[in-house]
Amino acid sequence: MNPAEVSAAFRPKKSVALSGTAAGNTAICTVGQSGNDLHYRGYDIADLAAHCEFEEVAHLLIYGALPTSAQLAAYKARLRSLRGLPAQLKSALELLPASAHPMDVFRTGVSVLGCLKPEAEDHNESGARSIADALLATLPSMLVYWYQFARSGGKRIDVEAGGDSIAEHFLHLLHGAAPSKEWIAAMQASLILYAEHEFNASTFTARVIAGTGSDLYSSITGAIGALKGPKHGGANEVALAIQQRYASPDEAESDILRRVENREVIIGFGHPVYTIADPRNAIIRASARSLATTPEGRRLYAVAERIETTMQRAKKMFPNLDWYSAVAYHLMQIPIDLFTPLFVLARTAGWSAHVIEQRQDGKIIRPSANYVGPENLRFIPLNQRT
Amino acid sequence: MNPAEVSAAFRPKKSVALSGTAAGNTAICTVGQSGNDLHYRGYDIADLAAHCEFEEVAHLLIYGALPTSAQLAAYKARLRSLRGLPAQLKSALELLPASAHPMDVFRTGVSVLGCLKPEAEDHNESGARSIADALLATLPSMLVYWYQFARSGGKRIDVEAGGDSIAEHFLHLLHGAAPSKEWIAAMQASLILYAEHEFNASTFTARVIAGTGSDLYSSITGAIGALKGPKHGGANEVALAIQQRYASPDEAESDILRRVENREVIIGFGHPVYTIADPRNAIIRASARSLATTPEGRRLYAVAERIETTMQRAKKMFPNLDWYSAVAYHLMQIPIDLFTPLFVLARTAGWSAHVIEQRQDGKIIRPSANYVGPENLRFIPLNQRT
Numbered sequence: 224m225n226p227a228e229v230s231a232a233f234r235p236k237k238s239v240a241l242s243g244t245a246a247g248n249t250a251i252c253t254v255g256q257s258g259n260d261l262h263y264r265g266y267d268i269a270d271l272a273a274h275c276e277f278e279e280v281a282h283l284l285i286y287g288a289l290p291t292s293a294q295l296a297a298y299k300a301r302l303r304s305l306r307g308l309p310a311q312l313k314s315a316l317e318l319l320p321a322s323a324h325p326m327d328v329f330r331t332g333v334s335v336l337g338c339l340k341p342e343a344e345d346h347n348e349s350g351a352r353s354i355a356d357a358l359l360a361t362l363p364s365m366l367v368y369w370y371q372f373a374r375s376g377g378k379r380i381d382v383e384a385g386g387d388s389i390a391e392h393f394l395h396l397l398h399g400a401a402p403s404k405e406w407i408a409a410m411q412a413s414l415i416l417y418a419e420h421e422f423n424a425s426t427f428t429a430r431v432i433a434g435t436g437s438d439l440y441s442s443i444t445g446a447i448g449a450l451k452g453p454k455h456g457g458a459n460e461v462a463l464a465i466q467q468r469y470a471s472p473d474e475a476e477s478d479i480l481r482r483v484e485n486r487e488v489i490i491g492f493g494h495p496v497y498t499i500a501d502p503r504n505a506i507i508r509a510s511a512r513s514l515a516t517t518p519e520g521r522r523l524y525a526v527a528e529r530i531e532t533t534m535q536r537a538k539k540m541f542p543n544l545d546w547y548s549a550v551a552y553h554l555m556q557i558p559i560d561l562f563t564p565l566f567v568l569a570r571t572a573g574w575s576a577h578v579i580e581q582r583q584d585g586k587i588i589r590p591s592a593n594y595v596g597p598e599n600l601r602f603i604p605l606n607q608r609t
Numbered sequence: 610m611n612p613a614e615v616s617a618a619f620r621p622k623k624s625v626a627l628s629g630t631a632a633g634n635t636a637i638c639t640v641g642q643s644g645n646d647l648h649y650r651g652y653d654i655a656d657l658a659a660h661c662e663f664e665e666v667a668h669l670l671i672y673g674a675l676p677t678s679a680q681l682a683a684y685k686a687r688l689r690s691l692r693g694l695p696a697q698l699k700s701a702l703e704l705l706p707a708s709a710h711p712m713d714v715f716r717t718g719v720s721v722l723g724c725l726k727p728e729a730e731d732h733n734e735s736g737a738r739s740i741a742d743a744l745l746a747t748l749p750s751m752l753v754y755w756y757q758f759a760r761s762g763g764k765r766i767d768v769e770a771g772g773d774s775i776a777e778h779f780l781h782l783l784h785g786a787a788p789s790k791e792w793i794a795a796m797q798a799s800l801i802l803y804a805e806h807e808f809n810a811s812t813f814t815a816r817v818i819a820g821t822g823s824d825l826y827s828s829i830t831g832a833i834g835a836l837k838g839p840k841h842g843g844a845n846e847v848a849l850a851i852q853q854r855y856a857s858p859d860e861a862e863s864d865i866l867r868r869v870e871n872r873e874v875i876i877g878f879g880h881p882v883y884t885i886a887d888p889r890n891a892i893i894r895a896s897a898r899s900l901a902t903t904p905e906g907r908r909l910y911a912v913a914e915r916i917e918t919t920m921q922r923a924k925k926m927f928p929n930l931d932w933y934s935a936v937a938y939h940l941m942q943i944p945i946d947l948f949t950p951l952f953v954l955a956r957t958a959g960w961s962a963h964v965i966e967q968r969q970d971g972k973i974i975r976p977s978a979n980y981v982g983p984e985n986l987r988f989i990p991l992n993q994r995t
Contacts, residue, residue: 248981597651
């Protein structure tokens with residue numbers, strides 16, 4: 224979908240169904256309680272993003288507590304040991320064409336893994352956590368294995384090579400070389416910021432699926448499908464397309480003002496829950512700025528920043544996480560259609576935590592609907608219909 | 610999951626989250642408005658099941674109206690022309706082990722198809738309907754192709770052979786021979802009864818995914834994952850396991866009374882929406898009875914019927930659609946783990962209609978949650994954690 228199509232499809236805040244309606248209890252996350260804050264299991268996102276690796280935050284979400292140094296070392300070692308892909312999964316990935324959307328590839332890869340290594344029938348928590356860990360470890364392998372095979376002429380990479388952390392592993396596989404410390408730090412922060420966000424649409428999808436008693440792979444597969452939508456995870460791809468439209472900040476400012484006057488929605492701004500600002504914005508903006516070391520990078524950053532100030536002045540709207548994530552990812556030379564898959568990689572930690580929590584809750588989620596169709600139509604047999 | 614585990618996991622009516630909360634508008638279906646009725650687009654399910662083929666009902670759901678004779682003939686001819694599977698999809702199915710759950714195979718097959726033949730980016734309704742039709746036509750091919758390959762020693766069947774209708778096509782592929790008129794009629798009725806049911810958990814999953822602007826394959830893939838759960842589509846498999854526990858109606862009656870006294874939940878009875886009875890029960894019961902032509906078949910039917918009267922007397926509980934569907938499917942020699950996939954085949958008509966409707970609505974579905982976790986924990990740096 225191009226930005227204009229997305230803008231046409233996008234509706235403002237009032238069009239959020241179930242907005243403000245509690246669909247369950249959670250101890251995992253609060254979003255915007257003060258209008259501008261985000262907490263994972265009681266911890267402020269600003270602290271987590273400034274001081275943690277993604278693996279610490281994944282441990283917090285999936286296991287319920289921040290790890291000690293020894294626990295973190297053991298956890299990271301275990302995740303490294305899980306990076307390999309089963310042969311049948313590699314073969315399945317090789318069947319998917321280069322033209323496939325990487326989100327469709329992810330959705331398929333997780334589904335195949337669920338056939339090859341199904342969850343135990345009793346859905347015990349220890350087993351579910353192990354699957355969550357295996358997914359965190361193999362998602363970069365899965366994505367980049369397909370990417371290099373399909374789009375680099377059949378190249379079969381060694382998915383177990385490269386890097387101490389998930390952030391480093393992904394960048395190493397993608398670029399075929401060890402990434403800089405700055406890139407690893409930016410990727411860690413980005414994964415932490417994307418890891419969890421309460422009952423957003425993809426997490427809610429995972430919980431609805433889990434509520435029927437289905438398995439973790441089914442929940443994650445469904446969540447990936449939901450995240451793909453341009454009103455949800457797909458937004459960071461659209462944000463970059465907007466930023467790349469402009470040769471200079473001045474050009475961006477005048478064009479955005481014109482579009483705002485025409486009531487066009489600018490993807491990357493505003494949020495259905497935050498009212499004051501997105502607390503993740505300042506963090507990812509700082510990451511993006513630190514990566515803007517070339518003239519082209521500084522220009523892209525300057526355009527993004529000018530659109531931020533323009534939207535603030537003209538519409539009192541703030542950028543959400545997707546806006547500068549797009550800048551940061553582009554500056555790390557990540558292809559645009561891998562942006563949303565990176566969101567998957569991060570959010571799998573949150574999704575898994577929510578599935579485990581939904582199972583403890585034990586409820587099936589089954590709303591009702593307002594019927595607006597015809598009532599009591601008289602049935603007409605086939606041979607009398609005209 | 611065995612019946613005891615399911616019973617332990619199952620909760621009664623009050624544990625339905627969002628029960629009675631409208632999550633959107635629909636013109637597709639009403640469930641239980643009088644406590645005991647079901648209408649598809651205004652038509653009574655009793656009329657549809659008694660007089661229609663599944664293709665007429667699929668046309669009603671997906672295209673909005675019952676077809677004329679000429680439209681139905683053209684629609685069925687088109688569906689027959691769409692039965693083939695792409696070579697890469699066959700190869701992908703061949704990679705999935707015989708031990709895989711057929712629901713996981715379906716989830717994977719639909720996801721692969723979404724990589725091979727993606728939906729047009731503008732998600733126009735005509736394209737969405739074509740994909741829905743292609744899924745209805747290919748789901749039997751996909752399921753039985755994998756089933757015969759994985760479980761009959763690598764047999765590669767011709768998926769385009771066999772049968773005028775979807776019901777006949779499925780039975781023909783599965784048994785390798787033309788089914789009887791009685792079996793085709795029973796399968797038609799069953800598919801019609803399973804085709805649609807308002808905002809049930811799998812349909813709601815499809816709508817949440819569609820609400821983000823994602824594609825139809827993602828919605829269906831997620832819905833399959835939700836339907837897999839034993840509190841939803843998986844119930845018909847559990848129902849047969851219960852019925853097969855007993856050698857006679859008398860044995861069934863005394864054991865069920867004992868279990869009811871122990872407050873055990875009997876899968877296949879009761880419903881979160883219907884209060885008086887499930888209007889689909891009498892229809893599928895008649896189908897099941899008509900198929901019970903052998904001594905073993907009559908015994909199974911008699912056991913199911915005795916449990917119905919026992920549950921009515923002891924608990925005032927009525928059987929839902931799953932109870933006699935299990936009997937009917939078993940009498941058509943359908944392997945138990947293909948029961949829920951048949952539900953997928955039928956419900957794909959309803960799911961697709963809901964995705965198209967959700968897109969017209971244009972809303973993202975994003976509820977909130979009650980936070981019950983810790984507040985404002987002080988962050989402790991890694992090297993100080995104990």
